[in-house]
Structure formats: structure tokens, C-alpha cells
Amino acid sequence: xxxxxxxxxxxxxxxxxxxxxxxxxxxxxxxxxxxxxxxxxxxxxxxxxxxxxxxxxxxxxxxxxxxxxxxxxxxxxxxxxxxxxxxxxxxxxxxxxxxxxxxxxxxxxxxxxxxxxxxxxxxxxxxxxxxxxxxxxxxxxxxxxxxxxxxxxxxxxxxxxxxxxxxxxxxxxxxxxxxxxxxxxxxxxxxxxxxxxxxxxxxxxxxxxxxxxxxxxxxxxxxxxxxxxxxxxxxxxxxxxxxxxxxxxxxxxxxxxxxxxxxxxxxxxxxxxxxxxxxxxxxxxxxxxxxxxxxxxxxxxxxxxxxxxxxxxxxxxxxxxxxxxxxxxxxxxxxxxxxxxxxxxxxxx
Amino acid sequence: xxxxxxxxxxxxxxxxxxxxxxxxxxxxxxxxxxxxxxxxxxxxxxxxxxxxxxxxxxxxxxxxxxxxxxxxxxxxxxxxxxxxxxxxxxxxxxxxxxxxxxxxxxxxxxxxxxxxxxxxxxxxxxxxxxxxxxxxxxxxxxxxxxxxxxxxxxxxxxxxxxxxxxxxxxxxxxxxxxxxxxxxxxxxxxxxxxxxxxxxxxxxxxxxxxxxxxxxxxxxxxxxxxxxxxxxxxxxxxxxxxxxxxxxxxxxxxxxxxxxxxxxxxxxxxxxxxxxxxxxxxxxxxxxxxxxxxxxxxxxxxxxxxxxxx
Numbered sequence: 046x047x048x049x050x051x052x053x054x055x056x057x058x059x060x061x062x063x064x065x066x067x068x069x070x071x072x073x074x075x076x077x078x079x080x081x082x083x084x085x086x087x088x089x090x091x092x093x094x095x096x097x098x099x100x101x102x103x104x105x106x107x108x109x110x111x112x113x114x115x116x117x118x119x120x121x122x123x124x125x126x127x128x129x130x131x132x133x134x135x136x137x138x139x140x141x142x143x144x145x146x147x148x149x150x151x152x153x154x155x156x157x158x159x160x161x162x163x164x165x166x167x168x169x170x171x172x173x174x175x176x177x178x179x180x181x182x183x184x185x186x187x188x189x190x191x192x193x194x195x196x197x198x199x200x201x202x203x204x205x206x207x208x209x210x211x212x213x214x215x216x217x218x219x220x221x222x223x224x225x226x227x228x229x230x231x232x233x234x235x236x237x238x239x240x241x242x243x244x245x246x247x248x249x250x251x252x253x254x255x256x257x258x259x260x261x262x263x264x265x266x267x268x269x270x271x272x273x274x275x276x277x278x279x280x281x282x283x284x285x286x287x288x289x290x291x292x293x294x295x296x297x298x299x300x301x302x303x304x305x306x307x308x309x310x311x312x313x314x315x316x317x318x319x320x321x322x323x324x325x326x327x328x329x330x331x332x333x334x335x336x337x338x339x340x341x342x343x344x345x346x347x348x349x350x351x352x353x354x355x356x357x358x359x360x361x362x363x364x365x366x367x368x369x370x371x372x373x374x375x376x377x378x379x380x381x382x383x384x385x386x387x388x389x390x391x392x393x394x
Numbered sequence: 395x396x397x398x399x400x401x402x403x404x405x406x407x408x409x410x411x412x413x414x415x416x417x418x419x420x421x422x423x424x425x426x427x428x429x430x431x432x433x434x435x436x437x438x439x440x441x442x443x444x445x446x447x448x449x450x451x452x453x454x455x456x457x458x459x460x461x462x463x464x465x466x467x468x469x470x471x472x473x474x475x476x477x478x479x480x481x482x483x484x485x486x487x488x489x490x491x492x493x494x495x496x497x498x499x500x501x502x503x504x505x506x507x508x509x510x511x512x513x514x515x516x517x518x519x520x521x522x523x524x525x526x527x528x529x530x531x532x533x534x535x536x537x538x539x540x541x542x543x544x545x546x547x548x549x550x551x552x553x554x555x556x557x558x559x560x561x562x563x564x565x566x567x568x569x570x571x572x573x574x575x576x577x578x579x580x581x582x583x584x585x586x587x588x589x590x591x592x593x594x595x596x597x598x599x600x601x602x603x604x605x606x607x608x609x610x611x612x613x614x615x616x617x618x619x620x621x622x623x624x625x626x627x628x629x630x631x632x633x634x635x636x637x638x639x640x641x642x643x644x645x646x647x648x649x650x651x652x653x654x655x656x657x658x659x660x661x662x663x664x665x666x667x668x669x670x671x672x673x674x675x676x677x678x679x680x681x682x683x684x685x686x687x688x689x690x691x692x693x694x695x696x697x698x699x700x701x702x703x704x
Contacts, residue, residue: 141484148488149485149488155481165442165444165449166445166452169450172449195439196441196472362546
């Protein structure tokens with residue numbers, strides 16, 4: 046159950062993602078921005094429902110389709126838009142673009158150009174939380190495509206074994222680029238893989254933000270309580286082709302069928318029916334967001350390009366860890382060598 | 395000063411840094427409780443746990459990830475090359491990835507093609523990484539400490555044949571800076587640039603050459619990214635001759651890079667064409683006579699030096 050005081054915020058987040066992505070799509074069509082931008086339109090309930098349960102100090106790893114994840118974790122239109130315009134005021138100072146958009150201060154560890162890479166990154170964030178003895182969690186958003194990468198098995202196996210506080214949120218949007226799930230897998234439900242890996246796996250209606258919210262709330266609580274990871278498979282769908290405005294080879298009938306269960310429209314209907322909001326409140330939110338997007342585009346367009354001097358900065362961190370050696374306990378030479386060197390001693394001398 | 399071996403030096407560095415900084419952790423396959431509760435046993439999932447290390451490094455830890463043999467890093471290239479190396483840059487300097495990937499390398503161990511490679515050259519052309527290849531206990535300890543304290547991902551590639559090599563290290567805390575080569579033997583007739591186990595071979599060659607009246611200088615590169623150009627060029631300014639010695643195959647290698655640097659910045663210093671002593675262009679074979687044929691030998695170094703010292 047999404048509490049009444051949170052419901053409007055959830056609606057606003059989903060709509061923020063939808064409107065941001067629609068704006069990006071238009072900007073691409075108009076050639077005002079360039080490069081790949083994988084649009085999240087249709088999947089808004091997943092990022093929103095999960096992140097509504099997260100704190101700002103929790104971590105998420107994202108995918109190539111990452112705008113929605115950043116917005117749901119608290120990302121700002123201005124800096125996002127500026128990044129897509131390749132401007133110095135963008136989140137990554139114009140060095141990352143859509144596919145690497147990030148805000149590590151919000152715990153958003155980056156969109157990612159490598160399918161499946163986020164699985165181990167989020168696992169590492171969960172590992173870090175456990176070692177540092179905090180109750181933070183790591184969430185990994187990934188697609189059905191990533192489920193067939195080795196990192197899926199490797200990461201989830203480690204997390205299950207070590208009971209790491211990680212929530213694996215599979216956004217099964219049916220297609221890996223243009224390939225349908227069942228042409229590259231011999232079973233319909235990715236959640237079933239959890240059985241073999243020894244963790245709970247659950248199928249979730251990814252178009253129903255309440256269902257995503259409830260399932261992830263339970264998984265996140267489990268993780269915070271030290272009970273280990275959960276695999277959630279959110280059945281969802283992207284309304285657009287794989288990338289930007291590059292076209293869509295899918296059956297339009299299939300796309301239309303999914304659009305009948307639009308996550309934002311369904312939630313709006315519920316809010317009004319249950320008297321948690323009025324139509325006019327929802328319209329006000331939409332107008333406010335459109336205005337913010339107008340401003341974000343203006344901000345991005347008026348921002349300077351990155352200076353060419355920036356092309357080779359940020360490659361390395363200049364600083365090193367400051368160490369106070371005065372407190373150092375002396376370490377004696379260890380009688381035992383590490384395994385590798387022990388193994389080699391005496392060989393082929 | 396105290397006497398310890400190369401492997402102990404690495405372990406000491408790690409333990410001392412763990413004592414100084416509670417966020418330093420060690421993970422890998424069969425690590426057991428080598429570092430007490432700071433050791434984390436990992437399954438045979440190099441890609442998974444290397445990526446885990448990257449995720450941990452951007453969320454508050456300073457992990458050391460052990461890849462048991464550098465050859466196994468081939469299944470963990472994405473987390474190192476695409477993630478760890480590039481995150482800081484891709485995110486506009488917003489984060490840093492303080493981690494060490496410890497990956498022992500090298501041949502002369504009868505372990506054939508999948509457990510004997512020298513892959514430092516691959517990583518040495520990736521912006522965002524640093525690559526460390528120590529040759530002595532002193533350097534191994536000091537460089538490991540620097541690697542752990544560094545806020546960038548560092549490939550720490552120790553040589554499998556050097557584990558038992560004894561040497562002196564200071565009693566007190568010290569570091570060896572990453573990016574600074576070391577002149578381990580002073581000489582006037584030719585400069586040998588080498589690193590890791592090839593320092594041993596080069597020292598043997600230098601001994602033989604000195605009996606023939608040829609006096610070589612040996613520069614221990616210590617790190618192959620960054621390469622200490624100044625020390626190399628200063629040495630060549632003195633000797634006028636350069637021989638690189640490395641276990642890696644020559645094409646597009648650290649040796650190639652040194653050759654290019656010298657062509658661009660020290661061409662006029664050379665009195666003779668440079669020579670690269672390197673592995674023959676083949677995988678590392680099992681049979682010891684074949685392995686010795688493929689990998690550089692002391693005689694190869696002696697011959698290369700004699701070729702250009704006229």
C-alpha cells in the first residue's frame with residue numbers, strides 16, 4: 046500500500062520520467078541533441094516503485110536505459126538535460142552523456158553502456174554496506190538481456206551466499222534490443238532462476254506501481270534486516286524502440302496492447318477513484334513539470350560547452366589517502382606466505 | 395632494516411594498511427582467512443567479484459581484489475577496463491575508484507599457456523589505470539602501500555617467480571611512489587630497461603657482460619603505467635644505448651612504447667639502434683625446453699647488448 050502522503054509524490058515521479066523522456070525524444074527528432082538515448086517510456090512504475098522505498102544513502106546501479114532511475118533517485122532535470130546537451134553544467138560535465146549519466150552523491154552509480162555490468166556493481170555496494178556495518182542497501186536495475194550475461198549468475202550467487210543487502214530488480218521488457226526473450230531463453234520467467242540460486246524470486250506486475258512498491262518494500266526490508274538478497278522480475282514494456290528515435294521493428298499491435306495498461310494512467314485513475322487526488326491536482330503537477338522541463342532545456346541550451354582543456358582532466362584522481370602512520374602498529378614478517386607465492390617456491394628454479 | 399621475502403613484503407603491506415584503514419579489504423579465490431576478518435572468500439567468478447570490488451570501491455571501501463593468475467583476468471575485463479578505469483572520467487570527476495587488482499603474472503613456472511602470461515601491456519594503454527610490476531621485496535611492499543592508498547584503480551602485478559626472493563625492507567612505514575623508476579645498477583655502456591623478474595635476468599647478464607668489459611646500467615621501471623620517461627632518457631643520455639627486456643610479446647607492448655618514447659624524445663641520444671629482448675610470438679608452451687625457448691634468457695640479453703655495443 047502506498048500511503049496517501051506519498052501517493053502524489055509517486056505519481057509525480059512517474060510523470061517526471063515520462064515527460065522528461067518525451068521531451069528528450071522530441072529534442073532528438075528535432076536534432077537539438079545527439080547521440081544514443083535509450084528511452085524509459087512505459088517502464089516508469091519500476092524505477093519509481095522501487096526508489097520510493099530507498100533512502101538517499103542507498104545505492105542503485107542502472108542500465109543503458111538510465112534516465113528513469115536517476116530521476117527516481119532524485120536527479121534534477123537541469124543537470125540531466127545539460128548532460129544530454131553535452132554541456133559543462135551536466136551531471137558528468139558533458140563527458141558521459143545519456144549512457145553514463147550518474148549522480149554518485151545520490152547513490153546512483155551510473156547508467157552503463159555494458160549490459161549486465163551493474164549487477165556486480167550493485168552487489169559491491171551491498172557488500173560495502175555489510176562490511177561497513179550500515180543498513181544501506183544496493184539495488185540493481187537490469188533488463189531481461191542482462192539476465193543472460195554471466196554477471197547475473199556470478200553476482201546473485203555471491204550475494205545469496207554472503208547474504209548481502211542487495212535487491213535485483215529485473216525489468217523484463219520482453220526485448221533485448223530487438224530480440225524477444227523467448228528466442229534466447231527456454232523458460233518464460235527470470236524470477237524462476239532464483240530457485241536455483243537460493244534466494245527469493247518474485248514476479249511483479251511492472252506496470253502497477255503499487256505492486257512494485259510493495260514487493261520492493263518487502264525485499265528492501267529483508268535486505269536491511271540482514272536476511273539477504275531478493276530477485277524481483279518486473280514484467281514491463283518499453284513503448285519505444287531500443288534506442289532514441291532509431292526506429293522500432295516490433296509489432297505495433299503488441300505495443301498498443303501494452304499501452305492499454307499504462308502505469309501512469311492506471312495510477313492516476315486509482316488516485317482519483319480512491320480520492321487521494323483530484324483531476325485538477327494531477328493536471329497542475331503535469332503543468333508544473335512541463336514548465337520545469339522548459340526551464341531545463343533553456344538552462345541546457347544556455348550553458349557553455351565543456352572547455353576543450355577538460356578533454357583530458359578527470360582521468361585520474363590526484364589525491365591519495367592520507368594516512369596517519371603515528372598510530373601504526375608494527376607488523377612482523379609473516380611466517381606464512383600467501384598461497385600463490387607458496388605455490389611457486391621451488392618451481393622451475 | 396629487516397630481511398623478508400617478496401611475498402611476505404606484499405602481505406605485510408596489506409596487513410599494515412588494513413591496520414591503518416578499516417576500509418581496506420582483501421577478496422579472491424581461496425584466500426581463506428589470510429587477513430583475518432578482512433579476507434573475503436569468493437567463488438570462481440572473476441568477473442562477478444572484480445565488479446563487486448568496483449562497486450565496493452565507489453561505495454566506501456578500498457578493496458584489494460586478487461585474480462589468482464593474471465591470465466584469469468580475461469574474464470574480468472569489463473569491470474576493470476570499462477567500469478573501474480572509466481567511472482571517474484565518465485562521471486566528470488564526481489567519484490573515484492580506490493581499488494587494487496592484484497594479479498600475479500609471468501612465466502618460467504612450467505604452467506603453460508593459461509597460467510604464465512604477462513599482460514601488463516594491455517592495461518598500460520588504458521586511461522584511468524595504473525600498473526605496478528615490482529622486482530624486489532622493498533619495492534613490492536612500498537608499491538603495494540602506494541597502490542592501496544591511491545584513489546585510482548591500480549593493477550598490482552607481482553611476478554610468480556619472485557615470491558621467495560629475500561631482501562631488506564625498513565622497519566618503519568614507507569612507500570615507493572607509483573611512476574618512479576629505479577636505477578638498480580649504474581653503468582656507462584648501455585641501458586637495460588626491465589621490470590619484475592626480468593631484473594634478475596638483467597642482473598645476471600650484467601655480471602657476464604662486466605667480465606667482458608661491458609658496463610651496463612639497469613633501469614627498473616617498477617610501474618608500466620605511468621612510465622618514468624625521465625629516468626629512461628637520463629640513462630640513455632649517459633650510455634647512448636637502449637635494450638628493453640620483457641616477458642611479454644613485443645608487438646604493441648610496454649617495450650614498444652619505450653622505443654617510441656625514445657624515438658620521439660631521445661633520438662639524438664642514441665649511438666646505435668635500440669634492441670627489444672622479449673618473448674617469441676607464441677603462447678607459453680609447457681615443455682620446459684620450449685618455454686625457455688619462447689621466454690627471454692640471460693644469454694639473449696647478453697647477445698642483444700653485445701650487438702649494439704660495438
